Amino acid sequence: MMIKPAISLILVFLVIGLYASSDGNSSSFNTTIDCNSCPASCNCDTEGSIHCTEKGLTAIPPGLIHCERPDVIILNVSFNLIQNISVDDFNGLPNLERLFLYDNLIDDIEEYAFSDLTSLELLSLDGNRLTTLKPNVFMGLIGLKSLLLYSNSISSLPVGVFDDLISLIVLALHNNRLTSLNPQLFANLPNLQRLYLYGNGIRDLSDSPFQHLSKLTLLYFSSNNIIELTNASLAGLNSLRTLVLRTNQIRTLSHDVFIHTPSLTSLYLDSNRIRRISSDVFSPLTRLQRLVLSNNLIEVVEDRAFSELRSIVFLYLRTNRLQSITEKTFHGLFNMQQLIMYDNLITSIPGNAFRQAVNLRRLWLQDNRIECLNEKAFAGLNYLQLLQLSDNRISYLPKDVFQYTPRLTFLLLISNRLERIETFPFRNLRYLAQLALYKNKISFIAEGSLENTNRIYYLQWNDFRTNITQDNMIVCDCSALWLQEYLRSNRPYYETVLCGYPIEVRGQRLRSVDIANCTKGLKxxxxxxxxxxxxxxxxxxxxxxxxxxxxxxxxxxxxxxxxxxxxxxxxxxxxxxxxxxxxxxxxxxxxxxxxxxxxxxxxxxxxxxxxxxxxxxxxxxxxGEPPVIEKSPISVVARDPPSYVIFEAAARGNPPPVLKWYHNSNEIDFKNTTKMYLTSNGSLIILGPQFEDNGQYKVVADNGAGSVEAAASLTIYFRSACNRGSGCSNDGQCLPVHYCRCPDGYSGDGCEESQETAPPSTTPTTPLPSSGDYYYSGDYYYSGDYYYSGDNDYKRKKRGVAYSQYDYDFTDMSVSSSRKKTLGKQQKIKQNIIKRIRNNAELRKKI
Known part of the structure; x- marks a missing residue:
């Protein structure tokens, strides 16, 4: 009878042993969990970090599941074989701040799995097999700041899945399989600042998916399938500073696409399919500093497309299909420092193309099809340090083409078609350190071409890696003696100037060749x-x-x-x-x-x-290709004198033709007139035309291979007193166009005023506005602080009073020294007029 109690006692111990064996996840009945020690297969430190990486674990270690571990701050269970996360896996880690579960096999996470981790700030679930998320999976994570879900297979996300993440700053969803974004998906992320969505398959942003992200500063959205950006695409992103949209399928940018992103400083649109940049698309981006448009299909950049980008520093336009630029392409980019335009189809650089890029430091133009450079191609680039023009088709360098780049340090002209340098293009480049000219066919460089360039460190004339017959061939005779003396006296650290002619010294260094006695003066x-x-x-x-x-x-x-x-x-x-x-x-x-x-x-x-x-x-x-007139001037007939007259003209040819204008068979000297202005494309502007400006105008385009001309006439009917029947007083002549040409000593609308009896000051009548920058009143045309009267008599206006009359004939520039001050004032008048014309919307459309 005493046996039964003994058996019962044994059974009790067996049950206790089995329970212990079950909780310990061990085959030994004697294994128990020690919650005060480091879990098996993990490494722990004294700062609250537990690392269980690359241990082949299929579940969270038992020493964490059934233990209260308030000391644990960081838990790293990455690079294992875990497939599921349950609601009890982390309920003993109330102070956990960082949880790393990346690179496992997780394909399912129970709802509320992290609800006890109220102190969690970073959750890394990247590199797993998630295809979706349950609605309440992140419930309770009100302190979470970074959520990493990238490199999974997520194809959809339920609305509300992020609703508890009110403190979230970083959300990484890149490299998944998302194809769309619900407009309410990010509705409760008021503090989100960085959102990564690249590498998905999202096709459309027209539903304003970011409208609630008012604090977002970075949106990384590259490598998706976006075709078009509209006004709604970026709605709500008022604080956005960096937008990355590279490697999509974007074809067009609507004119108002960026009105919601006024704070942008960096915009990446490279590797898309954009063909045209319109003039107003970037207007709202006055704070933009970096704009990347490389690797598109851009064929046209409209004039002033970047004019509102007053803060731009870096502009990338490489690898596109641009064929031309104008003097207005980069209008307004006063703070730009780097312009990268290589690998396009540009054939020429017009005058003043970069004039407003006054702070440009580096300009990349290599690998284009540039054949010619206007002599003012680089005007305004006083701070330019690097100019890359290699791999083009340049055969001629205009005289002093680099005179506008006094701080140029690196100049590369490799692989062009240069054969002679006779125009002194490098003269006075005092800071030039590298001049690369190899892979051309240069046989002559004029004496003085390197004057004041004694800082050249690398003079790369020939490429030692290629056969000399394929490179420059300098003629090593007396004409090269100056260059030899330059090389010997300045001794560039690296120079490769080799002789190509005469044949007997071919391939030898010019610096070492014994040039025969040149004192005989043979030439x-x-x-x-x-x-x-x-x-x-x-x-x-x-x-x-x-x-x-x-x-x-x-x-x-x-x-x-x-x-x-x-x-x-x-x-x-x-x-x-x-x-x-x-x-x-x-x-x-x-x-x-x-x-x-x-x-x-x-x-x-x-x-x-x-x-x-x-x-x-x-x-x-x-x-050569004889010039061809592409745009001919059109005759002008006006009943009243306009503010200006413009005769448009353009011509092409090889080499590019020079355009000259003639008025009544006399060539117009634009350097010595303050009345006529020649635009960079060859058009003629006549400022405030008078009677003597009537007549025939002819433009002649000549390039040495031929010449061609086109003509137009100007007829302006001036209304004055004699038109109204009053005649011209004091023997004044009423001209056929009813304009009074007054004799010496008389002035006025009808020559009625004597210069001796005229009052010392006159108050002009109420001005009649005309079409633009000038207005006409009697015999006065106003422009700024000046107006002019009759036969080029200039007066200055102050407080509505005319005084200090100057007599000045535009056609006679042989002024005495006593009148140089007057001439200077006339130049100021012209500059003021030109400035106003450039700001005239009607005229901007024409030139």
């Missing part, structure tokens, strides 16, 4: 003096070479790096096409080419030798 010259001769196909060209001493001259041609003799016939050096010259009777040293074709293009050398002293001159022959 040859070629007529015409143009270094590059552009001719039409099929035309005839004569080049006459003569020496300054009684020696013979010879013509040779450089073909594939070798000299090729030309045929001689009756003292004429001719191609084998014809021995007949083109009409020149002086055949001494005459090179004649008739019916010029593409095969005749290239370099020709005229050489004279005197007692082992050689002098050579090289000329380049290139088939």
């Amino acid at each position: 040859v010259s070629v007529t015409p003096s143009s270094e590059v001769n552009y001719v039409q196909s099929g035309a005839c060209l004569e080049l006459q070479c003569k020496a300054n001493q009684n020696v013979d001259v010879t013509w040779k041609r450089i073909v594939k790096g070798s000299e090729q003799a030309l045929e001689e016939d009756h003292s004429s050096f001719c191609t084998n096409k014809s021995v007949d010259n083109c009409g020149n009777t002086d055949t001494e040293g005459l090179l004649v080419l008739k019916d010029i074709a593409a095969a005749d293009q290239g370099i020709y050398v005229c050489t004279a030798t005197l007692e082992n002293v050689t002098s050579s001159v090289i000329r380049q022959i290139q088939i």
